[in-house]
Amino acid sequence: MWDGLVIGGGLAGLIAGIRALERGKKILIVSEGVGSLAFAGGVLDFGRVRELRRLEKHPYAYVGEMAERAFSYFLQLNPAYTGTWGRRGSVLTPLGTLRETELLPRRLDASPLFKANKIVVAVPGGLKDFFPEIVKANLQKEFPSGNVRLKKLSVEEFADWRAAGKSIPGTVYAEFWGTERGNTALKRHICEIAGEADSEAIVFPGLPAIGCPEVDEVLAGISLPVVGMTSFPPSAIGLALYESLTRRVKALGGELLIGVGVERVEVESARARRAIVRSKGKETALTAETFVLATGGFLGRGLVATPDDVRETVFGLPLHVPPLRGGKDFLGEQPYARAGIEVDRHLRPCDPATGEVLLENVFAAGRILAHWDPWLEHCGGGVSLSSGLLAGELL
Amino acid sequence: MVRYSAQVVIIGGGATGVGILRDLSLRGISSILVEQGDLAHGTSSRFHGLLHSGARYAVKDPVSAAECIRENNILKQIAPECVAATGGWFVQLPGDEVDYAQAWLKGCERTGIPVHEVPLEEALKREPLLAKEALRVFEVPDAAVDGFKLVWENAKSARRCGGRYLTYHRVEAILREGEGVAGVRGENLLTGESFTVEAGMVVNATGAWADRLAASAGASLEVVRDKGILLAFNHRLFQRVINRLRPPGDGDIFVPHETITILGTTSEWVDTPSDNQPSDREVERMMTLGKALLPGIAEKRVIRAFAGVRPLHRSDSEWAEGSEGGRVEEGRGRAVSRTFALIDHEAEEGIKGFLSIVGGKFTTYRLMAEKASDWVAAKLANDVPCRTAAEPLQPELPAHLRRRARALLPCAAAEKTLQRLGRDAAAVLETIARDPDKGQLLCECEMVTVAEVEKTVADEDAHHLADVRRKTRLGMGTCQGAFCTYRALPLMWREGEKYDPLSGELIRFLNQRWKGIRPVLWGDQLRETELTRAIYAGLLDLREGGAAG
Ligand SMILES: Cc1cc2nc3c(=O)[nH]c(=O)nc-3n(C[C@H](O)[C@H](O)[C@H](O)COP(=O)(O)OP(=O)(O)OC[C@H]3O[C@@H](n4cnc5c(N)ncnc54)[C@H](O)[C@@H]3O)c2cc1C
Numbered sequence: 001m002w003d004g005l006v007i008g009g010g011l012a013g014l015i016a017g018i019r020a021l022e023r024g025k026k027i028l029i030v031s032e033g034v035g036s037l038a039f040a041g042g043v044l045d046f047g048r049v050r051e052l053r054r055l056e057k058h059p060y061a062y063v064g065e066m067a068e069r070a071f072s073y074f075l076q077l078n079p080a081y082t083g084t085w086g087r088r089g090s091v092l093t094p095l096g097t098l099r100e101t102e103l104l105p106r107r108l109d110a111s112p113l114f115k116a117n118k119i120v121v122a123v124p125g126g127l128k129d130f131f132p133e134i135v136k137a138n139l140q141k142e143f144p145s146g147n148v149r150l151k152k153l154s155v156e157e158f159a160d161w162r163a164a165g166k167s168i169p170g171t172v173y174a175e176f177w178g179t180e181r182g183n184t185a186l187k188r189h190i191c192e193i194a195g196e197a198d199s200e201a202i203v204f205p206g207l208p209a210i211g212c213p214e215v216d217e218v219l220a221g222i223s224l225p226v227v228g229m230t231s232f233p234p235s236a237i238g239l240a241l242y243e244s245l246t247r248r249v250k251a252l253g254g255e256l257l258i259g260v261g262v263e264r265v266e267v268e269s270a271r272a273r274r275a276i277v278r279s280k281g282k283e284t285a286l287t288a289e290t291f292v293l294a295t296g297g298f299l300g301r302g303l304v305a306t307p308d309d310v311r312e313t314v315f316g317l318p319l320h321v322p323p324l325r326g327g328k329d330f331l332g333e334q335p336y337a338r339a340g341i342e343v344d345r346h347l348r349p350c351d352p353a354t355g356e357v358l359l360e361n362v363f364a365a366g367r368i369l370a371h372w373d374p375w376l377e378h379c380g381g382g383v384s385l386s387s388g389l390l391a392g393e394l395l
Numbered sequence: 396m397v398r399y400s401a402q403v404v405i406i407g408g409g410a411t412g413v414g415i416l417r418d419l420s421l422r423g424i425s426s427i428l429v430e431q432g433d434l435a436h437g438t439s440s441r442f443h444g445l446l447h448s449g450a451r452y453a454v455k456d457p458v459s460a461a462e463c464i465r466e467n468n469i470l471k472q473i474a475p476e477c478v479a480a481t482g483g484w485f486v487q488l489p490g491d492e493v494d495y496a497q498a499w500l501k502g503c504e505r506t507g508i509p510v511h512e513v514p515l516e517e518a519l520k521r522e523p524l525l526a527k528e529a530l531r532v533f534e535v536p537d538a539a540v541d542g543f544k545l546v547w548e549n550a551k552s553a554r555r556c557g558g559r560y561l562t563y564h565r566v567e568a569i570l571r572e573g574e575g576v577a578g579v580r581g582e583n584l585l586t587g588e589s590f591t592v593e594a595g596m597v598v599n600a601t602g603a604w605a606d607r608l609a610a611s612a613g614a615s616l617e618v619v620r621d622k623g624i625l626l627a628f629n630h631r632l633f634q635r636v637i638n639r640l641r642p643p644g645d646g647d648i649f650v651p652h653e654t655i656t657i658l659g660t661t662s663e664w665v666d667t668p669s670d671n672q673p674s675d676r677e678v679e680r681m682m683t684l685g686k687a688l689l690p691g692i693a694e695k696r697v698i699r700a701f702a703g704v705r706p707l708h709r710s711d712s713e714w715a716e717g718s719e720g721g722r723v724e725e726g727r728g729r730a731v732s733r734t735f736a737l738i739d740h741e742a743e744e745g746i747k748g749f750l751s752i753v754g755g756k757f758t759t760y761r762l763m764a765e766k767a768s769d770w771v772a773a774k775l776a777n778d779v780p781c782r783t784a785a786e787p788l789q790p791e792l793p794a795h796l797r798r799r800a801r802a803l804l805p806c807a808a809a810e811k812t813l814q815r816l817g818r819d820a821a822a823v824l825e826t827i828a829r830d831p832d833k834g835q836l837l838c839e840c841e842m843v844t845v846a847e848v849e850k851t852v853a854d855e856d857a858h859h860l861a862d863v864r865r866k867t868r869l870g871m872g873t874c875q876g877a878f879c880t881y882r883a884l885p886l887m888w889r890e891g892e893k894y895d896p897l898s899g900e901l902i903r904f905l906n907q908r909w910k911g912i913r914p915v916l917w918g919d920q921l922r923e924t925e926l927t928r929a930i931y932a933g934l935l936d937l938r939e940g941g942a943a944g
């Protein structure tokens with residue numbers, strides 16, 4: 001018997017679990033997969049919170065002040081991050097263009113580049129999905145007054161990969177820089193660049209930007225700013241964030257069941273009672289006082305669409321479903337993105353038709369909520385964090 | 396102003412146009428083809444891909460049926476690399492008219508279409524997804540044809556014997572001189588420059604656009620534009636073409652193409668050839684209709700929906716015949732005959748040297764081209780006989796090329812590369828041999844190597860990311876381009892003069908893919924959409940109407 005059972009261990013579910021654990025609750029997190037952080041670049045966008053709060057039924061309208069609290073909460077949880085409420089920082093996209101965001105790993109902060117006249121881009125040999133020429137051209141466009149050059153680093157360790165015509169995933173490079181040999185190589189390469197006359201800042205893709213003290217130590221010893229980059233999926237930084245959150249759960253005494261899906265939850269008189277999971281062909285019932293539903297949207301499989309219907313996969317809750325067929329511009333307004341669960345101020349699922357609270361002891365958080373679009377409103381991380389934190393307070 | 400000249404100018408780079416270009420070139424008649432988009436930009440890449448055995452028309456349209464079976468046999472001989480001889484079944488379901496089956500069997504016999512019945516038990520074993528209620532199953536020599544490839548093979552074959560083609564050139568007017576034509580005038584859509592082709596003969600093979608073009612020369616022509624929609628499924632659901640044994644109707648044919656299956660189609664008259672966007676209602680209806688043959692259809696993943704516009708010729712007599720019967724309202728197009736029409740505008744309006752050719756089917760493109768070319772040759776007093784029925788489209792692949800491909804690439808990737816490129820694979824393979832990096836698969840779904848994309852990008856015939864996509868099938872696999880679109884960027888970049896991948900072009904490419912996905916937004920397709928938007932709008936911060944930032 002748990003105080004709280006969190007279904008879905010993505011950003012929203014993990015934050016809910018961590019907060020509830022801090023409050024002394026006994027918590028179990030059950031998650032089918034590792035969530036979408038592994039794809040994400042590791043920065044957390046909040047978007048225009050004040051404007052979005054005014055939109056009827058937008059998740060920010062429910063979480064209220066919790067957005068700002070979530071912002072500082074995350075900074076305190078994760079000292080590798082930086083950010084100032086109400087202000088935007090800049091990071092580099094995998095293509096070397098600048099983009100704004102609110103919470104970012106310090107290592108990704110691109111602001112030193114604005115002051116540098118000579119920018120060197122380190123090019124680790126064979127790094128997958130990294131295009132030096134494009135990055136160089138984009139940096140040159142973003143910083144017209146600076147001079148940008150590329151510096152190839154050949155890394156012995158990967159000579160065999162290269163000979164076989166294979167490229168090296170960013171996750172593999174990131175891990176390598178943290179090993180003893182990698183660390184030595186990194187130091188040598190960085191010192192060499194720093195020693196060259198025409199370097200004022202170094203852009204370095206594929207660095208483990210968080211959760212790797214060995215690398216931080218090397219970089220601390222360098223007099224030039226070293227700026228990391230967000231990367232194309234799968235992302236070492238996103239994974240590192242995921243790992244640091246799960247470590248936190250365990251350190252607080254929480255339990256995690258990864259790779260296990262909740263098939264359904266038994267409900268009696270508007271209260272969820274027991275979650276049924278199936279593992280190795282056997283059904284097990286997990287009983288808890290309260291539940292968090294953080295199964296993600298269509299990507300996380302919290303929602304599934306058929307040609308004529310959208311289903312919430314755990315409770316079969318009624319949903320807000322806009323006409324699914326898409327808008328004209330792919331990156332423009334897409335109604336599907338706003339499908340999801342409608343909730344009351346305590347994040348409890350409501351019937352979209354009547355507004356009636358359907359489950360007294362279930363709190364929904366993250367991408368599964370209705371009435372928002374992370375990609376248009378640039379608030380994916382912000383909404384998941386704030387609603388996750390609120391759920392963690394309510395558990 | 397750029398000037399070209401030839402004996403004949405052909406307008407329209409669909410199957411019909413390239414077929415004529417090849418036929419005339421083989422007869423030694425100097426010809427230029429002018430196409431406003433990429434080759435196969437029109438209906439010839441927006442169709443079902445069924446190489447008809449003729450069985451579908453055996454009852455109502457025996458002339459068509461006889462043409463189909465003849466051409467079906469010829470194409471299997473001359474273009475085996477473009478045809479998958481899957482065979483086809485006609486399946487009778489409960490409720491389908493029993494009398495029709497009898498009439499159909501007789502029709503097939505009369506037109507020489509070989510038919511044999513497949514025992515039910517065996518049929519269900521061979522096609523496990525087929526409706527269990529099936530009553531009778533008959534096998535015919537239907538096949539699947541790769542339209543895009545066939546069009547390009549025709550163009551390449553024509554080029555080998557002197558034929559020329561201009562893509563992204565739109566004809567705006569037909570030049571007149573006295574009683575005859577003197578060529579065409581138009582615009583190069585890539586540069587904005589105008590051009591003329593001087594030629595004593597003009598062949599109008601513009602399909603669904605043919606009436607407009609004829610009108611520009613003062614000639615008249617009635618074209619019925621008959622739109623049909625198609626759904627592409629993620630898997631090879633059936634191993635052969637599956638038809639319903641009943642009078643031809645909507646949503647009653649499945650055609651397997653490599654790893655996907657296409658369900659179609661519908662029939663609705665539209666006003667313009669560019670009306671090729673399926674509506675939600677049409678998609679819904681197609682899913683409902685398809686259920687009869689494939690009961691599990693709702694669980695199958697649709698990867699895109701698209702539509703094409705059939706160019707049908709309407710002469711008064713055919714129209715009168717077509718307007719009888721109950722299907723007139725719902726599917727009027729289907730009552731118009733599908734055999735083609737050659738219109739000699741000298742006989743019609745006294746314009747010498749001007750021929751229009753419309754109607755027909757993809758299956759009969761070669762025959763249509765032969766008839767049009769006979770007409771041209773007669774006017775030019777050229778008596779070289781037509782050779783297209785016997786001359787293979789592609790010279791045979793040398794065995795060493797296949798061995799080389801197998802040595803350098805994983806087996807499946809080697810086959811696919813050879814299929815796509817034919818002899819042109821040699822250069823790609825040499826690049827990979829020199830630089831193994833280039834053998835990496837850029838598109839893991841369709842198994843396209845870096846070297847192949849590089850070659851295509853540099854090709855003088857590729858002008859847009861979309862041309863590269865069609866030629867390499869990049870971004871056409873199940874990931875819908877989420878990963879390979881990004882990975883193709885540096886290759887485009889190198890051709891910096893031609894493409895501007897970071898701003899307009901990349902977004903345009905995503906939007907083009909989107910057109911086909913939009914109407915089938917459910918299941919995994921929707922998941923993939925969320926992921927792709929997360930990557931391009933989130934991670935890369937691309938925004939509609941502008942570059943990153
Ligand atoms: C490509 C990509 C780029 C991104 N870029 C950004 C960015 O630039 N900025 C930003 O702020 N955010 C970004 N994000 C992150 C994103 O905004 C958040 O992670 C997202 O809002 C969703 O978090 P979530 O926890 O609600 O859902 P998810 O992360 O989807 O997690 C849901 C979890 O629930 C599990 N689950 C589902 N059903 C069940 C079940 N029945 N039983 C048990 N478990 C179940 C799933 O397996 C999954 O692990 C990006 C995400 C992606 C995919």
Ligand SMILES: Cc1cc2nc3c(=O)[nH]c(=O)nc-3n(C[C@H](O)[C@H](O)[C@H](O)COP(=O)(O)OP(=O)(O)OC[C@H]3O[C@@H](n4cnc5c(N)ncnc54)[C@H](O)[C@@H]3O)c2cc1C
Pocket residue numbers: 406407408409410411412429430431432434435436437438439440441442443444445446447564565566567600601602603604608621622623624625659660661702703704705706754755756757758759
């Ligand atoms: C939904 C559907 C399914 C079908 N299924 C099958 C099938 O399974 N089997 C089969 O055999 N047939 C099928 N057909 C029919 C077949 O696709 C067409 O008959 C055939 O492709 C027509 O080829 P075409 O060359 O005549 O026309 P098109 O391919 O349309 O070629 C005409 C070309 O002319 C160009 N053009 C137009 N105006 C100009 C101008 N002013 N200047 C320059 N260029 C111009 C256009 O861009 C176009 O590329 C189907 C058709 C549809 C719509």
